[in-house]
Amino acid sequence: MTSSLREPRTEHLYGEDAYPDRPPRARSGTTAAGRGTRQRLPHRLSAALDHIDGDDLRLFDEPGPRARRRAAVLTAASLVLFTALLAWVLRQFAAHGQLDPAKWRLFGQWPVLRYLLDSLAATVQVTLVSGAIALPLGILLALARLSGTGWLSRPAATYVEVLRAVPLLLLVYAFLLGLPAAGLRLPLFWQLVWPIALTNAAVFAEIFRAAVRALPAGQREAALALGFGHAQTLRLVLLPQAAQQSAPALVSQSVRLLKDSTLGYVVSFLELLNAAKVLGEFNHTVIQSYLVVALVFVVVNGALAHGAARLERRPAGRRTTARAARPPG
Amino acid sequence: MHVLTSHPGVFAHGLLVTLHLSAATFLLAAAVGLLLAVCRICPVRPLRLFAALYVSAVRGVPLLVLLTLFVFGLPEIGVVYSLFWTVVTAMGLYWAAFLCETVRAGVRSVPPGQTEAARALGLTFGQVLRCVVVPQALRATVQPLASLLIAVVLNSSLAAAVGVTQELTGQTVLLDQRYAQPLFTFAAAAACYVLLTLAIGRTAAVLERRLAVLR
Numbered sequence: 001m002t003s004s005l006r007e008p009r010t011e012h013l014y015g016e017d018a019y020p021d022r023p024p025r026a027r028s029g030t031t032a033a034g035r036g037t038r039q040r041l042p043h044r045l046s047a048a049l050d051h052i053d054g055d056d057l058r059l060f061d062e063p064g065p066r067a068r069r070r071a072a073v074l075t076a077a078s079l080v081l082f083t084a085l086l087a088w089v090l091r092q093f094a095a096h097g098q099l100d101p102a103k104w105r106l107f108g109q110w111p112v113l114r115y116l117l118d119s120l121a122a123t124v125q126v127t128l129v130s131g132a133i134a135l136p137l138g139i140l141l142a143l144a145r146l147s148g149t150g151w152l153s154r155p156a157a158t159y160v161e162v163l164r165a166v167p168l169l170l171l172v173y174a175f176l177l178g179l180p181a182a183g184l185r186l187p188l189f190w191q192l193v194w195p196i197a198l199t200n201a202a203v204f205a206e207i208f209r210a211a212v213r214a215l216p217a218g219q220r221e222a223a224l225a226l227g228f229g230h231a232q233t234l235r236l237v238l239l240p241q242a243a244q245q246s247a248p249a250l251v252s253q254s255v256r257l258l259k260d261s262t263l264g265y266v267v268s269f270l271e272l273l274n275a276a277k278v279l280g281e282f283n284h285t286v287i288q289s290y291l292v293v294a295l296v297f298v299v300v301n302g303a304l305a306h307g308a309a310r311l312e313r314r315p316a317g318r319r320t321t322a323r324a325a326r327p328p329g
Numbered sequence: 330m331h332v333l334t335s336h337p338g339v340f341a342h343g344l345l346v347t348l349h350l351s352a353a354t355f356l357l358a359a360a361v362g363l364l365l366a367v368c369r370i371c372p373v374r375p376l377r378l379f380a381a382l383y384v385s386a387v388r389g390v391p392l393l394v395l396l397t398l399f400v401f402g403l404p405e406i407g408v409v410y411s412l413f414w415t416v417v418t419a420m421g422l423y424w425a426a427f428l429c430e431t432v433r434a435g436v437r438s439v440p441p442g443q444t445e446a447a448r449a450l451g452l453t454f455g456q457v458l459r460c461v462v463v464p465q466a467l468r469a470t471v472q473p474l475a476s477l478l479i480a481v482v483l484n485s486s487l488a489a490a491v492g493v494t495q496e497l498t499g500q501t502v503l504l505d506q507r508y509a510q511p512l513f514t515f516a517a518a519a520a521c522y523v524l525l526t527l528a529i530g531r532t533a534a535v536l537e538r539r540l541a542v543l544r
Contacts, residue, residue, distance in 0.1 A: 049374065052381055059436070059444060059462070060372055060454075067372075074373040082375065092406045165479075165526035166519045167486035170498050177502065178511030259391035266490050273394055280401070287402035294390050294398060301389030 103285045107292050112279065119275035120296065126193055126261040126271060131254060133197035138204025145209055146234070156205070163202035171195040172263050192269045196260045203253060211246035212238050251308035255301045272296065336504060343500030344521055350417065350496055351482045357421025358481070362428025369433060380429065387426035393487055395419045400491045416488045424481055431477060435470035436462060468540045475533030479526050497521060 063071065093099045106112055144156035172195045179186060186194070215238055223233040264271035270278075276293040280286035368380035387395075399419035400412065439462050447461040489499035501518040505511050 049378060052378065059370060059457075061448065063372065071372050074371075075375055078373060078375045078379075082379065092408065096406050098406055162519070162523055165483070165523040167483040167498060167522060169486040169490060170501065170515065170518055170522070173498065173502050173505075174511065174515040177505050178515055181509055181511045255389070259393075262391040262393040263490075265393055265397070273391070273397065276394075277397070287398070287405045290394065290398040290402050294394050297391060297394060298386050298389040302385060305385070305389065 098287055103283075103288050106283055106285060107288070115279065116272070116275060116292070116296075119270055119272045122269070123258065123261045123264075123271040126189070126196070126264065126269070127254070127258045129189075130193045130196040130200065130261070131257050133193070134200040134204055134257070135250075137197065137201035139208060141201060141205035142208035142212070143234070145205065146212060148230070160202040160205050163199055164206070166199075168195060168199050168260060168263060169266065171199060172266055176267050188267060188269045192261070192264050192267050192271075196257065196263070200253070200257055200260070203256070204250070207246050207249045207253065208242060211242035211249070214245065215241055248308045248312035251304060251311055255304050255308075258301060258304070259297070339500055339504060340497070340517065340521065343495065343497040344525075346493075346495045347482065347485055347497040347525075350413070350420075350485045350488055350493070351478075353414075353417045354420040354424060354485065355478055355481050357417060358424035358428050361421060361425035362432060365425055365429035366432040366436075369429060370436070384426045384429055387423055388430075390423075392420065392423050392484055393490060395423050396487060396491045412492055416491065416493050420481070420485065420488075424477065427477055427480075428474075431470055431473045432466075434473065435466040438469040439465045464540075468537065471533055471537040471540060475529055479529050482525055482529070483522065 061067075090099070097103075107116075141156045141160060144152045145160065147153055172192070175186070175191050175195050179191075212234075219237055219241065220233060223237040228236065261271055262273040265273045265277065268274065272293050276289040280289035283289075365380045365383060368376040369384070371377065396416060396419045399415050403409065403415060443461055443465065444457055447457045452460065485496060486498035488496055489502065493499065494503065497518055501514050505514045508514070
C-alpha cells in the first residue's frame with residue numbers, strides 16, 4: 001500500500017470541519033510528528049518508488065476506507081500472483097537444466113566478456129556511423145521540404161513518405177541480395193549501415209520539419225518583418241530554435257538506431273545479437289546469451305531514454321528561470 | 330516484369346500472411362497494452378510498479394532480440410508451440426508496451442478539470458470514465474494508434490528473419506532468389522507496404538474526423 005495516500009493531507013481535506021458530528025480524531029499535528037520518525041524510511045522508499053511508477057493522472061478520488069481496503073486486498077493478490085509467476089518461470093528453467101551455474105558463470109569469464117564487449121563496440125559503431133550519415137541527410141531533406149520550391153520539396157517529400165512506409169528488413173534484403181545482382185558489392189558493414197541510415201534519414205527529416213513547423217508563427221513573421229529573406233529567416237531564427245526543440249526527439253531516435261543495428265543478425269555482421277547467437281550455439285547457452293544481450297540493450301537504451309527525458313525538461317526550465325529573473329513589468 | 334504477372338498468387342498470399350500476422354499481433358498488443366495501462370494508473374502499488382518496469386524494459390529491447398529469445402529460447406525451457414503464434418506472442422508483448430504508453434498519453438490529454446468537474450457533478454467513477462474521459466481520450470489516440478498499427482505492419486517483416494518466410498518480405502526474398510530480378514520484386518513489395526500504410530493512414534484520418542469532440 002502506498003503510505004503517501006495515508007498522509008495527514010487526507011485529514012485536512014475531510015477533517016473536523018467537513019464532518020463536525022464525528023468524534024474528533026487525533027490532532028493532525030501530533031500524528032504527523034509521532035509518525036514522522038517511524039515513517040521516515042518507508043516514506044523515503046515510497047518516494048523513490050513514486051519516482052519509478054509515479055503517475056500524474058488525477059483519475060481517482062482520495063480513497064475512502066472501502067477503497068483502501070480493496071487496494072490492500074488487490075496488493076496482496078497481485079503479490080501472490082507475481083510470486084506464483086516467478087516460481088513457475090524458475091521451475092521451468094530448473095526443470096530443463098537452464099539454472100545450471102556453469103551455464104551462467106560463462107558470462108563472468110574474460111574471453112566471453114571480451115567477445116561481448118567487442119560486439120557491443122561493433123553495435124555502437126554501426127549506430128554512430130549510420131547516425132552520422134542519417135542526421136545531415138535528414139537535415140537536407142527537411143530543408144528541401146521546407147524550401148517551398150516544388151522541384152526540391154516534392155522529391156524530398158516522396159523520399160520521406162516512401163522510406164517511412166517500407167520495412168527496414170526489406171531494404172536490408174534489397175541491399176544484401178539486390179545490389180550484388182546489379183554488380184555492386186559493398187562490404188558487410190556498409191550493407192548494414194546504408195539501409196539503416198537511409199530509413200532513419202527520413203525519420204530525422206520528419207522530426208526536424210515537425211520542430212520547425214511547431215515554432216510559433218510570430219517567429220517567422222517577425223523575422224520577415226525585419227527584412228530577412230527566406231534563407232536568413234531559416235538560418236538565424238527558425239533552425240536554432242528547432243534544433244533545441246528537437247534535441248530530445250533526436251536522442252530518443254538514437255534508441256531506435258541502436259535497435260535497428262540488431263539487423264546485423266540478418267546480414268551476419270557480428271554485432272551484439274549475432275554474437276549472442278554464436279555464443280548460444282557454441283556453448284549451448286541459447287536462452288542465457290539472448291537474456292544477457294537483452295539486458296545489455298535495456299541498460300544502454302534506458303540510459304539514452306533517461307538522457308532524452310532530461311533534455312526534454314531542461315530547455316523549459318532554463319526559459320522559466322530566465323523569465324523569473326527578469327523584474328516583472 | 331513477368332515475375333510479378335506470373336506470380337500474383339505468391340505476392341497476394343504473402344500480403345495475406347502479413348495482414349494476418351499484423352492483425353493478431355495488434356489485437357494481442359491491444360489486450361495486453363490496455364491491461365498494462367490500467368495497471369499503470371491504478372492505485373495498487375505492485376501492479377503499478379510491474380507495469381512501469383515492464384514498459385521501460387520492453388521499450389529498450391530491440392524487437393529482433395525479443396523474437397529470437399522467444400523463438401529459440403522458449404523451446405529451451407520446454408515451452409513449444411507453433412512458430413507463427415510464438416512470433417505473434419513476442420510481437421504482441423513488445424507492442425503492448427508502446428500501446429500502454431499511447432493509451433496513457435491519451436488519457437493524460439484530457440484536462441484534469443474535466444475529471445474534476447465530472448466528479449463534482451456527482452458522476453461515479455465508471456460514469457466519469459465512460460462519459461467524460463474515454464470519448465475525449467479516444468479521439469486523441471486515433472492518430473498515435475494508427476502510427477502504432479503502421480509500425481506493427483512494417484515490423485511484422487522481422488518475422489521473416491526468424492523463419493516465418495510465408496509473409497510478404499520472406500516471399501519477396503524467395504521470389505528474388507528464384508528469378509533474380511531484384512528490381513521488380515523489391516519494388517513491388519515496397520509498393521505493397523506503401524499502399525498498406527496509406528490505407529491505414531487514410532482510415533485513421535476518417536475515423537478522427539468522425540470522433541471529433543467539440544470543446
